[in-house]
Amino acid sequence: MTETLKISNLHVAVEGKPILSGVNLTIHRGEVHALMGPNGSGKSTLAGAIMGHPKLEITEGTIELDGRSILEWDTSERARAGVFMAFQRPMAIPGVKMADFLRHATTNVRYPSRKEGEQLIPMREFRKELREKMAQLRMDEEFARRYVNDGFSGGEMKRAEILQMAMLRPKFAVLDETDSGLDVDAVKLASQSIAEIGGAEMGILIITHHDRLLEHNVPDFTHVMLGGRIVETGGVELARELYTEGYDQVRARHPEDAAIEKEMTSIEKKVASGAA
Amino acid sequence: MSTAIASTGFSQEAFDAFLTTRDEPGWLIDMRRNAWRRFEELPMPSVRDEEWMRTDIRLFKLDRFGLPHSSPLDASPAHATEPHGVLAAGVEVGGRSTTLDGRLVVGELATKWAKQGVLFGSLDRMAAEHGDLLRPYFQRHVVDPFRDKFSALNAAGWSGGTLLYVPKGVRIEDPFHSLSVLGDGGIDFGKILVILDRDAEATVLTEVASLSANGGGLHCGSMELIVERGAGLRYVSLQNWGDEVWHFAHQKAHVASEGRLQWTIGALGSRLSKVNQHIAMTGPDAEVQVNGVMFTEGRQHLSYNTHQHHQAAYCKSDLLYKAALQDHSRTVWRGMIKVEKDAQRTDAYQRNDNLMLSRDARADSIPGLEIEADDVRCTHGSTSGRVDEQQLFYAMTRGYSRREAVRMIVTGFFQQVFDRITIEGVRNALSEAIGRRVRDIKEAVA
Numbered sequence: 001m002t003e004t005l006k007i008s009n010l011h012v013a014v015e016g017k018p019i020l021s022g023v024n025l026t027i028h029r030g031e032v033h034a035l036m037g038p039n040g041s042g043k044s045t046l047a048g049a050i051m052g053h054p055k056l057e058i059t060e061g062t063i064e065l066d067g068r069s070i071l072e073w074d075t076s077e078r079a080r081a082g083v084f085m086a087f088q089r090p091m092a093i094p095g096v097k098m099a100d101f102l103r104h105a106t107t108n109v110r111y112p113s114r115k116e117g118e119q120l121i122p123m124r125e126f127r128k129e130l131r132e133k134m135a136q137l138r139m140d141e142e143f144a145r146r147y148v149n150d151g152f153s154g155g156e157m158k159r160a161e162i163l164q165m166a167m168l169r170p171k172f173a174v175l176d177e178t179d180s181g182l183d184v185d186a187v188k189l190a191s192q193s194i195a196e197i198g199g200a201e202m203g204i205l206i207i208t209h210h211d212r213l214l215e216h217n218v219p220d221f222t223h224v225m226l227g228g229r230i231v232e233t234g235g236v237e238l239a240r241e242l243y244t245e246g247y248d249q250v251r252a253r254h255p256e257d258a259a260i261e262k263e264m265t266s267i268e269k270k271v272a273s274g275a276a
Numbered sequence: 277m278s279t280a281i282a283s284t285g286f287s288q289e290a291f292d293a294f295l296t297t298r299d300e301p302g303w304l305i306d307m308r309r310n311a312w313r314r315f316e317e318l319p320m321p322s323v324r325d326e327e328w329m330r331t332d333i334r335l336f337k338l339d340r341f342g343l344p345h346s347s348p349l350d351a352s353p354a355h356a357t358e359p360h361g362v363l364a365a366g367v368e369v370g371g372r373s374t375t376l377d378g379r380l381v382v383g384e385l386a387t388k389w390a391k392q393g394v395l396f397g398s399l400d401r402m403a404a405e406h407g408d409l410l411r412p413y414f415q416r417h418v419v420d421p422f423r424d425k426f427s428a429l430n431a432a433g434w435s436g437g438t439l440l441y442v443p444k445g446v447r448i449e450d451p452f453h454s455l456s457v458l459g460d461g462g463i464d465f466g467k468i469l470v471i472l473d474r475d476a477e478a479t480v481l482t483e484v485a486s487l488s489a490n491g492g493g494l495h496c497g498s499m500e501l502i503v504e505r506g507a508g509l510r511y512v513s514l515q516n517w518g519d520e521v522w523h524f525a526h527q528k529a530h531v532a533s534e535g536r537l538q539w540t541i542g543a544l545g546s547r548l549s550k551v552n553q554h555i556a557m558t559g560p561d562a563e564v565q566v567n568g569v570m571f572t573e574g575r576q577h578l579s580y581n582t583h584q585h586h587q588a589a590y591c592k593s594d595l596l597y598k599a600a601l602q603d604h605s606r607t608v609w610r611g612m613i614k615v616e617k618d619a620q621r622t623d624a625y626q627r628n629d630n631l632m633l634s635r636d637a638r639a640d641s642i643p644g645l646e647i648e649a650d651d652v653r654c655t656h657g658s659t660s661g662r663v664d665e666q667q668l669f670y671a672m673t674r675g676y677s678r679r680e681a682v683r684m685i686v687t688g689f690f691q692q693v694f695d696r697i698t699i700e701g702v703r704n705a706l707s708e709a710i711g712r713r714v715r716d717i718k719e720a721v722a
C-alpha cells in the first residue's frame with residue numbers, strides 16, 4: 001500500500017473566523033502536487049493545519065496519515081511521523097546553533113520514540129552527514145555554526161529550510177513559498193536541490209506563485225485555491241497557465257468562491273485601515 | 277546543618293567585643309568605628325525609599341543575626357568535605373581561597389606569583405600584615421560606607437573576605453578562585469578587594485554558595501575592584517546562595533584611564549538579593565563590559581541596581597543583563613547610565629532582557645539615562661516576554677517536544693550572554709549551572 005496523506009472536507013477557523021471551508025486533497029508518497037492561489041486564499045493556513053498549529057481550529061473534516069486521523073496529534077508527533085513543512089517565514093532562534101538544532105531534530109524524527117534526555121545521534125556521525133548534505137546544497141560550512149535563521153537573508157533562510165528537509169527525510173513535505181524572495185538562480189538551485197535530496201520519494205505539496213520551482217519537480221497535479229477551497233485541479237499545464245494568466249479566469253469560472261475571497265480580503269482591508 | 281556562630285546581636289558591646297578580636301592597624305579600627313556610628317544612625321531602608329520601592333524587606337529581621345563573634349582566623353569547624361564550587365573545576369589556578377561563614381578554610385597562592393609581589397588570600401590577614409600598602413586603597417572608599425545601612429554595617433563589621441593585589445605590570449594568565457560558603461543560618465560579612473596596579477592583568481573567579489540548597493543566613497557584603505591605568509581585569513561572580521539567604525551587597529569598580537574591565541555576574545540563589553553594582557570610569561579611554569545572567573524560581577526576589585558612571589571622556593561601557601523567571605519569582609533591574617559634563621565621546625549601552633516562564637513571575641526593568649555631556653552615544657533597551665509561540669511551533673515541526681523546545685529556546689536566550697564571556701571555563705560552568713535550572717523547567721506557559 002502506498003503511503004497517503006489525505007485531507008477530507010477540511011474546515012479551519014482562526015479565532016472564530018472561518019478560513020478554510022471544505023478542502024479535499026489526497027497526496028500519495030512519490031507524487032508532486034502544486035498548490036496555487038491568490039494571496040489570502042488560505043494556502044499557508046492549510047499547511048499550518050497539516051502541521052497542527054495550535055491557533056488553528058479544525059471545525060470539520062479530517063486529516064489522515066495512512067488511514068489514521070492525526071488531528072489529535074500534536075505538532076511534534078506529526079513531525080516524528082514523517083510530516084514536514086518548510087515555512088514561508090521561518091522563525092529565528094537566537095543563541096541556538098543550526099547544527100545543534102538539527103542534531104536534536106534529526107534524532108527525534110529518526111527515532112520517534114526517543115524520550116527527552118535520551119541519547120542523540122553521535123556527533124561525528126551527524127556532522128559528517130550534515131556536511132555532505134550542505135555540500136550537496138552548495139551551502140557554506142559556516143552555516144552550521146550560525147544561529148538558527150538569526151540574521152539570515154531571505155535566500156539563506158529558504159535554503160536552510162531545504163537543508164532541514166534533507167536531514168529529516170520526511171515522507172510528506174509542504175513547501176510554503178520556498179521560492180518567494182529568491183532570485184532566478186536561487187530558485188533554480190532550490191528546485192534542483194529538492195529533486196536531488198530525494199523529492200521523488202516524498203509526497204510533496206509545493207505552494208508557489210511561479211512555475212520555476214516546479215522545473216525539476218514537475219507536478220502530477222496542480223490545485224487552485226480560492227476563498228478557502230480548492231476550486232480546480234489539473235496537470236502541469238494548469239500551473240503554467242496560472243503563472244502567465246493570473247487568477248482572473250479562475251475567479252470568473254468560480255464566482256461564488258471569488259465572492260468569498262472578496263469578502264475575506266475586504267474584512268482584512270477594513271481591519272487594516274481601521275488600525276491605521 | 278547548624279554552625280557554631282554565637283550571635284551577640286548588633287549592640288555597642290557586641291561591636292566592642294568584635295573589635296577586640298581584630299588584629300589590625302588603628303586607622304582601620306577608626307574606619308570601622310566611624311562606619312558603626314553611621315550604621316546606628318541610619319534607618320533600615322523601606323519601600324518609601326525610591327531605591328527600595330520594589331524590594332520589600334519588612335520580613336528581614338536583622339536582630340536574628342549578629343556580628344562575627346570569634347576571631348576570623350580561628351580554624352573553622354571541621355567539615356567532612358571541603359566545598360569546591362564550580363567555576364574553577366579542572367582549571368589551573370594562580371591561587372585559591374575558601375571560606376566558611378567568613379572564616380578561612382583554604383588559602384593558597386602559587387609561588388611564582390608570590391615571588392612577583394602578588395598578594396592573594398584572606399583580607400583579614402592581609403590587612404594585618406600589609407596595612408601600609410592597603411591603606412590608601414581602603415581610604416579611597418570605593419564603596420561609600422555611608423551609602424546605606426548595609427554598606428555601613430559591612431564597613432564596620434566586615435570579616436573574612438578576599439584580597440588580590442597585583443603589582444605594576446604583572447600579567448597573570450591563571451585565574452584566581454575564591455569561594456565563600458555559608459552554613460545554614462550563618463552570616464557572611466565578606467569584603468572583596470581587588471587591586472590591579474598599572475598595566476597589570478588578572479582574572480578572578482568568585483563564587484558564593486550555601487552548604488545546603490535550602491539554607492538560610494545573611495550575607496552583607498562589599499566588593500571593590502580597582503583597575504589602575506592600563507590594567508585589565510576579568511571578574512566573574514556567581515551567586516548561588518541557598519533559598520533562604522538574605523543577600524545585600526554593594527559592588528563597585530573604579531576603572532582608570534585605558535583600564536579594561538569585563539565583569540560577569542551570575543545570580544541563581546538567595547531568598548532576596550539587593551545588589552548595587554556600580555562602575556566608575558575615572559579616566560579617559562576606559563572600557564567596561566558587564567554581563568549578567570539570572571535565573572529565578574519559587575518566591576525568589578532579585579533586585580539589581582546598576583550604574584555606569586562615565587566621569588571621563590572616550591570611555592565605553594556595555595551592559596547586558598538577561599533573566600529567566602519561573603514560578604512566583606521576581607526580578608528588578610534599575611540601570612542608570614550617568615555621563616558627566618566632561619565625559620565627551622562617551623559610548624554607553626545598557627540592555628535588559630527578561631524571559632517569563634510563568635504567568636506569576638514578574639520582571640521590572642527600569643533603564644535610565646542622565647547625560648550632561650553633549651557629544652555622546654548612549655543607548656538602552658529592555659524586553660520582557662514569554663517564550664514565543666511561533667518559535668515553539670517551529671521547533672515542534674522539527675520533532676522537538678514542547679518542553680524540549682522551551683528548554684532549547686531558554687538556553688539560546690542565555691547563550692547570547694555567554695557568547696560575550698571570553699573565559700571558556702567560565703562560559704561552560706555558567707552554562708552548566710544555568711543548564712541545570714533549565715532542565716528543571718516544569719512547564720512553559722503560553
Ligand SMILES: Nc1ncnc2c1ncn2[C@@H]1O[C@H](COP(=O)(O)OP(=O)(O)O)[C@@H](O)[C@H]1O
Binds near residue numbers: 015038040043264268
Ligand atoms: N493567525 C491568524 N490570525 C488571523 N487571521 C489569519 C491568521 N492566519 C491567517 N489568517 C487569515 O487567513 C486568511 C488566509 O491566509 P493564508 O493562509 O496566510 O493565505 P495564503 O497563504 O494563501 O496567502 C487570510 O485572510 C488571513 O488574514
Ligand SMILES: [Mg+2]
Binds near residue numbers: 043045177
Ligand atoms: Mg501564505
